[in-house]
Amino acid sequence: MARILIHICCAPCLAGSLLALEEVGEYKIEGLFYNPNIHPLDEFKRRQQSLKEYVSTMPEIKVHYIDYDPREYFRAIGEKFDPPYRCYSCWQLRLEKTAQFAKENNIPLFTSTLLVSPYQDQEKLKQLGELAGEKYGVEFIFSNFRRFYSRGRKIAKELNLYRQNYCGCIFSEWERYRKLSK
Ligand code: SF4
Incomplete structure (x- = not known):
């Protein structure tokens, strides 16, 4: 069975992505929680903890956790404060780290829950994933995971997993709440 490393942004997106991966092929799945984009630290911990609770029910999936360092995110985006270029850099950062981790651990394939x-x-995710794969000599597996978005959210609700209200970065938090705070 081929090994695949999946970049995980949060537990609810993993739920949908696992359903999608089942359709794509038979894999031995490992996960990588690498999200220096998340703001603030408490939110990062909350999403990470929720993921830990979720995968504790799936001993067959090993998840690796990379320590939080928001400087990596801010270095990556530079002065690109607005979407879509801010997001392109954010995705590139996380996909490249996943490709690099896969290569270093002899995992030939990788993908991301961002696809759900x-x-x-x-x-754009496909393009960036393929470029990251080329850079590190691993293969990016692309499929339309989105078809499983609703089912993933339903699973998250049933399991009472934390479901965030904004994408992750400080800008997305501001964009989500600025109108409400007026
Ligand atoms: S909105 Fe989401 S994808 Fe875009 S930069 Fe912020 S955290 Fe990253």
Whole structure:
């Protein structure tokens, strides 16, 4: 069975992505929680803890956790404060780290739970994933995970997993709440 490393942004997106991966092929799955974009630290811990609770029910999936360092995110985006270029850099950072981790651990394939979100640009993710794969000599597995978004959310609700209200970065938090705070 081929090994695949999946970049995980949060537990609810993993739920949908696992359903999607089942359709794509038979894999031995490992996960990588690498999200220096998340703001603030408490939110990062909350999403990470929720993921830990979720995967504790799936001993067959090993998840690796990379320590939080928001400087990596801010270095990556530079002065690109607005979408879509801010998001492109954010995705590139996380996909490249996943590709690099896969290579270092002899995992030939990788993908991302970002593909399940209806809010992310799938074509751009595909392009960035393939470029990251080329850079590190591993293969990016692309499929339309979005079809499983609703089912993933339903599973998250049933399991009472934390479901965030904003994408992750400080800008997305501001964009989500600024109108409400007026
Ligand atoms: S909105 Fe989401 S994808 Fe875009 S930069 Fe912020 S955290 Fe990253």
